[in-house]
Amino acid sequence: MSAVLELVDVSVVRGEKTLLDSVNWTVQDGERWVILGPNGAGKSTLLSIAAARLHPTTGMVDILEEILGAVDVFELRPRIGVSSATLATQIPHAETVRDVIVTAAYGVTGRWREEYDESDDARAVELLDAWGLGDLAERRFGTLSEGERKRVLIARALMTDPELLLLDEPAAGLDVGGREKLVARLDELAKDPSSPAIVMVTHHLEEVPDAFTHAMLLREGKIVAAGPVGQVMTQKNLSETFNLPLKLVKVGNRYAAFAR
């Protein structure tokens, strides 16, 4: 195993506010991490750093054995797959599902005059099938349901065969059926040894697929706990993270929490 991501004493400060406070964190190849924490904890800020979209105020960030600040981020970014609500807002509504996926090969949203070769088209077809989108290939992105959009965004994030996959709240806005289908699909992805290292951000314990290996709990920019899921997901750690006495329920390898 080698580290795909390493943060040493990383802080992000904006004006008076410390968004991330001395974060130390390593993600090894093959690991599947979930980052949990309340609103404003710094989860998206941390993911932006992992995506090479934000530089820390202080500290060292190593992504895929490149040091942030000493690497051309435009060469690094194609090696990282990202699915987020921000990206969804950048996709033209009239774009077909097939083009939303294939355009990731050039890191653009909106197909224009780029030339795609056969391997790009073949990869897009493979992903359309894998994510149950085959029948929607020619549909316009703007006409999709929220659940369908989420799957398109993840398929797009996988288009370049990334070495690191970052998922920012992939199940936000889904009904219980949509959430469960997506969690099951993410579980398959997590179990597949050919999948890249995965980091997923969520507010909800129910959204953690059971094959995820590691968890980080974040509160006010600081790590409350980080490590193997079974060690980190305790009633005490979660109550401290969400600043609320919680009752933790475990069903198989899935979790839920309720106020005590």
Ligand SMILES: Nc1ncnc2c1ncn2[C@@H]1O[C@H](COP(=O)(O)OP(=O)(O)OP(=O)(O)O)[C@@H](O)[C@H]1O
């Ligand atoms: N440029 C900025 N200047 C000041 N504060 C900022 C700036 N950007 C973000 N913040 C604040 O930093 C904190 C962390 O934001 P971040 O989006 O990383 O949290 P989050 O855990 O992803 O939250 P949520 O779950 O609500 O999406 C928030 O309180 C946010 O308001």
